[in-house]
Every structure is written in C-alpha cells, then in structure tokens.
Amino acid sequence: MSSPPNGPILVTGGNGQLATSLERLGQEKVIRVGRPEFDFDRPDTIAATIEKYRPSAVVNAAAWTAVDLAETDIEGARRANETGPAELARACAQADIPLIHVSTDYVYAGDKGAPYVESDPVSPETVYGRTKANGEQAVLAANPKTIILRTSWVYAPHGKNFVKTMLNAGAKNPQLKVVGDQCGNPTSADDLAEAILNILAKLEAGWQVEYAGIYHASGTGETTWHGLAVAALEEATKYGQAMPEVFAIRTQDWPTPAKRPQDSRLDCTKLEQTLGVKLPHWRESITRTVRQIFHAKAG
Ligand SMILES: NC(=O)C1=CN([C@@H]2O[C@H](COP(=O)(O)OP(=O)(O)OC[C@H]3O[C@@H](n4cnc5c(N)ncnc54)[C@H](OP(=O)(O)O)[C@@H]3O)[C@@H](O)[C@H]2O)C=CC1
Numbered sequence: 650m651s652s653p654p655n656g657p658i659l660v661t662g663g664n665g666q667l668a669t670s671l672e673r674l675g676q677e678k679v680i681r682v683g684r685p686e687f688d689f690d691r692p693d694t695i696a697a698t699i700e701k702y703r704p705s706a707v708v709n710a711a712a713w714t715a716v717d718l719a720e721t722d723i724e725g726a727r728r729a730n731e732t733g734p735a736e737l738a739r740a741c742a743q744a745d746i747p748l749i750h751v752s753t754d755y756v757y758a759g760d761k762g763a764p765y766v767e768s769d770p771v772s773p774e775t776v777y778g779r780t781k782a783n784g785e786q787a788v789l790a791a792n793p794k795t796i797i798l799r800t801s802w803v804y805a806p807h808g809k810n811f812v813k814t815m816l817n818a819g820a821k822n823p824q825l826k827v828v829g830d831q832c833g834n835p836t837s838a839d840d841l842a843e844a845i846l847n848i849l850a851k852l853e854a855g856w857q858v859e860y861a862g863i864y865h866a867s868g869t870g871e872t873t874w875h876g877l878a879v880a881a882l883e884e885a886t887k888y889g890q891a892m893p894e895v896f897a898i899r900t901q902d903w904p905t906p907a908k909r910p911q912d913s914r915l916d917c918t919k920l921e922q923t924l925g926v927k928l929p930h931w932r933e934s935i936t937r938t939v940r941q942i943f944h945a946k947a948g
C-alpha cells in the first residue's frame with residue numbers, strides 16, 4: 650500500500666533526544682512513535698505502524714544507544730540497530746516512501762588521524778558500532794529511497810546525554826576528570842533535527858536517485874570530551890553554577906567496557922554539496938543548549 654504524499658513525517662524512537670527535537674521543530678507535520686507502540690523487539694509493530702499512520706516519509710531515530718551495555722546484550726542491540734531497522738526499511742519500500750536512518754561515528758575505529766569521509770571503510774570496534782554498521786547496509790539494501798545520516802556526540806536540553814551528565818556532576822563535585830584524548834564533533838539534537846527537516850522539505854519536490862546513500866551529519870567544529878565538558882560548564886557559570894576544576898585524563902584512566910574511537914571526526918562536505926545542508930558550530934549550540942537547560946530549571 651503506498652502512502653499519500655501529504656501524509657505525516659513518522660519519527661521512531663519517540664522518547665529519545667532526536668525524536669523530541671524533531672517533534673518540537675517539525676510541529677504538526679511530525680508524529681513520533683515510541684515503545685510500546687513501535688518496538689523493534691516486537692517486529693509485528695513495525696509494518697503495522699506504517700500502515701496505521703501512512704506517512705510520507707519516516708525518520709528512524711530509534712536505536713540501542715547504551716554503548717557499554719550493548720557489549721553484554723548483543724542480541725538486544727542487534728534487534729534495535731540492525732534487524733529492526735531492516736524490517737522498517739522493508740515496510741518503507743513496500744509503501745514506496747523515503748527513510749532517513751540515523752547512524753553513528755562509532756562505525757569507525759578512530760585511527761585515521763583525519764576526519765572520515767563517507768567512502769572510508771567502516772571499522773567498528775564495539776557491539777554498538779558493529780550493529781549500527783550492519784544496520785546501515787541492511788536499510789540501504791531494503792529500501793532504495795534511503796538516506797543515512799551518520800552523526801556524533803549528540804546532546805540536547807532533554808533526554809540523557811554527556812552534556813547534562815557533566816552539568817549535573819559539576820553541580821555536585823568541585824573536581825571532575827574527563828577524557829581529553831578522544832576527539833570528535835559534538836552535535837546538537839535540535840541542529841540535527843533542523844537539518845533533517847530541511848532534507849525532508851527538499852524531498853517534497855520529488856525523490857532523486859542520487860540522494861540515496863550515506864552522509865556525515867555532525868556539528869561543525871571539533872573538540873575532545875574534556876573540551877565539551879569545559880565549554881558546557883563555563884556556560885553554566887552564567888547561570889550561577891560554580892566552575893569545577895576539570896582535569897583532562899587519558900583514555901586508559903577512564904576504563905569502559907566498550908572502547909571509544911580515539912578520533913571519530915566526520916567530514917560533512919558531502920551533505921552540504923549534495924543536499925545543501927550544514928550544521929552550525931557546536932560551540933554556538935552549546936551556549937544555546939545550556940541556556941535552555943537553566944531556563945527550564947528556573948521554570
Ligand atoms: N546519542 C548520541 O550521542 C548519538 C546518537 N546517534 C544515533 O542517533 C539516533 C538518535 O539517537 P538519540 O535520540 O540520541 O537516542 P536516545 O537514546 O535519546 O533515544 C533512542 C530511542 O530509541 C528507543 N529504542 C531503543 N531500543 C528500541 C527498540 N528495541 N525498539 C524501539 N525503540 C527503541 C528508545 O526508547 P525508550 O525511550 O523506550 O528506551 C529511545 O526513545 C540513533 O540512531 C543513535 O544511534 C548517533 C551518534 C551519537
């Protein structure tokens with residue numbers, strides 16, 4: 650069954666950071682669905698959701714994002730990041746609608762020493778990264794109208810993310826230790842949502858075969874986790890939060906079950922050249938996000 654061209658934009662992962670941003674910015678055009686209604690662990694909910702809402706396009710923002718926990722629940726991560734998205738892409742192909750699927754910088758090992766481009770081979774070193782990399786191939790194979798956006802280090806005023814963790818930790822502790830030798834591109838969920846809505850607006854004029862494929866879609870500019878923590882905590886001082894001492898530590902001094910990439914910077918030129926979309930600099934977006942967090946606290 651094909652969907653009407655004026656159908657809604659259906660966003661999965663309804664309670665997550667990106668889905669929340671998409672609904673807020675896309676307003677009445679967007680319908681977000683989350684568990685239990687749409688659940689990759691219950692594959693029967695996938696096609697049923699497409700049939701129910703008859704969307705004009707789908708954004709898959711549902712994923713297993715607990716990087717360390719994925720190491721011990723490989724099957725759960727596979728269902729959420731690989732087999733579930735494949736089923737969703739098949740349902741989109743059946744309805745002849747585009748799918749925007751979101752992926753991650755963790756598909757790379759992080760040993761290139763320069764920003765990755767889309768033609769670089771993936772080399773995931775974690776269950777999360779491997780299941781996301783396999784998911785990319787599966788959705789591309791299942792629906793020819795698929796755009797994959799690989800993003801990184803996503804934060805928002807809402808949901809669970811590193812920036813909020815640092816602000817909370819900094820409010821309670823005079824000293825913090827944060828890894829200073831892993832480098833990447835922080836990305837505001839709101840900025841990514843706006844980029845996705847701009848891409849979808851372009852698709853309204855008609856799908857072009859050359860749109861299909863993988864794009865890097867991260868915030869402009871780069872930093873380390875330490876740099877990101879310091880920037881957020883410095884912004885927080887504008888709202889009366891004391892600045893803690895933030896020590897830059899080495900990866901080996903913060904052991905984790907899943908090995909994070911050392912340098913997962915993404916070159917986003919293709920996104921700009923092909924789809925005309927560029928995300929703002931992460932430092933500007935951190936200023937806005939921290940402001941939103943403190944304004945929300947103030948009620
Ligand atoms: N967060 C980050 O730093 C980054 C994220 N990404 C990618 O961006 C996308 C959006 O991420 P983000 O919004 O941050 O993620 P969140 O963790 O904020 O949200 C993910 C959502 O997926 C849902 N979900 C998890 N498992 C399943 C499942 N089996 N079936 C259906 N829904 C499920 C969760 O549901 P529930 O609320 O019920 O648990 C949650 O609402 C994902 O593809 C992620 O891999 C890429 C790079 C960085």
Ligand SMILES: Cc1cn([C@H]2C[C@H](O)[C@@H](COP(=O)(O)OP(=O)(O)O[C@H]3O[C@@H](C)C(=O)[C@@H](O)[C@H]3O)O2)c(=O)[nH]c1=O
Pocket residue numbers: 714715716753754755800801802803810811814818826827828831874903905909
């Ligand atoms: C909380 C904390 C973390 N760290 C380190 C651990 C790790 O190397 C780095 C990031 O920590 P986190 O575990 O919060 O972030 P992590 O879950 O690795 O974030 C990743 O999530 C997935 C979903 C993605 O796709 C990635 O792009 C990336 O955003 O910071 C510290 O050094 N000090 C701290 O207090």
